[in-house]
Amino acid sequence: xxxxxxxxxxxxxxxxxxxxxxxxxxxxxxxxxxxxxxxxxxxxxxxxxxxxxxxxxxxxxxxxxxxxxxxxxxxxxxxxxxxxxxxxxxxxxxxxxxxxxxxxxxxxxxxxxxxxxxxxxxxxxxxxxxxxxxxxxxxxxxxxxxxxxxxxxxxxxxxxxxxxxxxxxxxxxxxxxxxxxxxxxxxxxxxxxxxxxxxxxxxxxxxxxxxxxxxxxxxxxxxxxxxxxxxxxxxxxxxxxxxxxxxxxxxxxxxxxxxxxxxxxxxxxxxxxxxxxxxxxxxxxxxxxxxxxxxxxxxxxxxxxxxxxxxxxxxxxxxxxxxxxxxxxxxxxxxxxxxxxxxxxxxxxxxxxxxxxxxxxxxxxxxxxxxxxxxxxxxxxxxxxxxxxxxxxxxxxxxxxxxxxxxxxxxxxxxxxxxxxxxxxxxxxxxxxxx
Numbered sequence: 543x544x545x546x547x548x549x550x551x552x553x554x555x556x557x558x559x560x561x562x563x564x565x566x567x568x569x570x571x572x573x574x575x576x577x578x579x580x581x582x583x584x585x586x587x588x589x590x591x592x593x594x595x596x597x598x599x600x601x602x603x604x605x606x607x608x609x610x611x612x613x614x615x616x617x618x619x620x621x622x623x624x625x626x627x628x629x630x631x632x633x634x635x636x637x638x639x640x641x642x643x644x645x646x647x648x649x650x651x652x653x654x655x656x657x658x659x660x661x662x663x664x665x666x667x668x669x670x671x672x673x674x675x676x677x678x679x680x681x682x683x684x685x686x687x688x689x690x691x692x693x694x695x696x697x698x699x700x701x702x703x704x705x706x707x708x709x710x711x712x713x714x715x716x717x718x719x720x721x722x723x724x725x726x727x728x729x730x731x732x733x734x735x736x737x738x739x740x741x742x743x744x745x746x747x748x749x750x751x752x753x754x755x756x757x758x759x760x761x762x763x764x765x766x767x768x769x770x771x772x773x774x775x776x777x778x779x780x781x782x783x784x785x786x787x788x789x790x791x792x793x794x795x796x797x798x799x800x801x802x803x804x805x806x807x808x809x810x811x812x813x814x815x816x817x818x819x820x821x822x823x824x825x826x827x828x829x830x831x832x833x834x835x836x837x838x839x840x841x842x843x844x845x846x847x848x849x850x851x852x853x854x855x856x857x858x859x860x861x862x863x864x865x866x867x868x869x870x871x872x873x874x875x876x877x878x879x880x881x882x883x884x885x886x887x888x889x890x891x892x893x894x895x896x897x898x899x900x901x902x903x904x905x906x907x908x909x910x911x912x913x914x915x916x917x918x919x920x921x922x923x924x925x926x927x928x929x930x931x932x933x934x935x936x937x938x939x940x941x942x943x944x945x946x947x948x949x950x951x952x953x954x955x956x957x958x959x960x961x962x963x964x965x966x967x968x969x970x971x972x973x974x975x976x977x
Contacts (some may be wrong), residue, residue: 565632566590566615570622574598574631578605581619581643587612594625598631600662603639603673604681605631611651613686619643621656621847634661639673640702641681647706649684654693662697665724675728678702678720682738685709691948698722700733700751703761707738710911715746716947721753721775724919730754730776736761737784744768746948751775760784765792768941769962773795777841778809781848783817790824790927793939793963794954795909797831798859801930807836812850812869813843819869824851826925827939829909829963832859832881842869851888852878854921856962858899877922879961899962911966918966921959937964 566588571577582592611617619711622627633642642659644653659679665672679694682703694700700720703710722731733751734743736762744767750755754776757766760783771778771794778796781789798809799806807828813819832837839857840850846868852875857864862883867873876888882895900915902908911917925937942951942964953965960966 579635583606584712586618587615590618593621593629594961595629597621599635600633604644607643607645607649608685610649616651616653618653623656628656628658630658632661637667637670637672638664640679641678643682645684651686653688658693660696674730675687675722675724682710690714695719698731699735701926703736703738705737705905708740709743710839712740713745714947718749721751731912732758747945749773755780758782762787762788766945768793770795770943770945775801776806778977780811781819781823783819785819785821787821789827792826794828795943795963797809798833798837800833808838808841810840812848815843819846819848822849824927825855829856832861835860838863838866841866844868849869851875853925854961856899856937910964917961919958923958923962
């Protein structure tokens with residue numbers, strides 16, 4: 543729509559004072575012109591832009607977000623949920639320039655909540671201006687940017703963050719079925735293509751990338767925590783070339799693609815051959831599942847110098863191909879569970895080898911330990927992440943992953959921490975308490 547903001551203001555925007563701040567306001571928006579005006583011209587720190595329920599078809603290349611909040615007082619762009627449904631912004635009628643929402647490098651302290659963002663392609667219509675083939679739900683530039691309870695799907699990239707971005711947080715989101723459908727030559731696209739200085743992705747459901755990785759990171763410091771990750775089209779998760787700093791993967795479930803016909807069977811990757819993957823990858827209390835006998839759990843590219851530290855993880859499934867180590871970094875670790883027959887480096891010590899890790903239901907993807915499982919109380923009680931002095935609680939996993947991104951299942955450690963992403967709980971069927 544091309545009507546001016548002034549024309550639409552009465553019909554599309556209602557303004558209310560926000561309790562607790564005389565200056566902050568809530569804008570109730572039901573029009574994309576009004577939404578863009580607020581995001582790029584009007585909103586002030588503490589303001590809430592509340593998008594009303596419904597379907598919104600994007601009619602422009604993107605929605606620029608150039609207004610900024612303040613630390614502790616962000617601008618919030620929020621969908622109003624009605625009958626369990628979030629407002630939808632659908633980009634299937636335009637070519638999208640990098641993202642449905644695009645924050646600029648000067649943008650900071652903005653929160654996106656309770657939205658569904660879908661169908662962003664950069665070159666869908668060849669007779670219009672085209673923008674490449676990496677359009678995402680949100681194109682993150684700037685710093686102190688958060689997405690919470692956002693569903694990103696059927697875009698080319700689910701999310702994209704550039705190197706200039708900093709302090710990006712994604713939590714309780716669903717990111718699935720993203721990847722380029724364009725058949726011409728282009729760079730691969732992913733559910734996540736993140737390159738920020740510091741980035742945290744937690745408590746999310748990441749699944750069914752349609753072209754390449756479920757999670758690809760070239761960021762400096764990255765934390766991937768308590769996510770359920772499955773059904774990739776390339777690697778499942780990757781520390782890509784260009785990574786400079788340190789990466790922590792803690793408390794995730796990562797399941798390899800069940801489809802047999804596609805060539806790429808790597809689950810975890812370090813480096814992609816386009817540069818050097820540096821720093822250190824520390825994996826603590828993850829559950830890694832192969833689905834085919836030829837799956838490869840861990841691959842390091844020959845130019846990589848990244849060290850890999852494995853602590854209290856489960857590597858289970860039909861495959862016994864644990865490692866293809868071509869890089870120059872060291873691989874060390876302790877207190878992991880391995881499928882019998884895996885060839886594990888001597889520098890990875892105190893491992894448990896077996897035919898069955900003792901899950902409640904492997905075929906049903908219930909990876910909680912059942913009574914008598916070798917995983918129970920077998921984890922490392924004081925895992926070391928970069929010689930951290932932060933204390934035990936900030937290193938051991940606090941939550942357990944779920945396909946439901948709204949779930950925050952607290953991990954209750956009884957005795958010594960268990961190996962893997964879940965903790966045994968006494969009581970109930972198979973000794974597991976109901977959730």
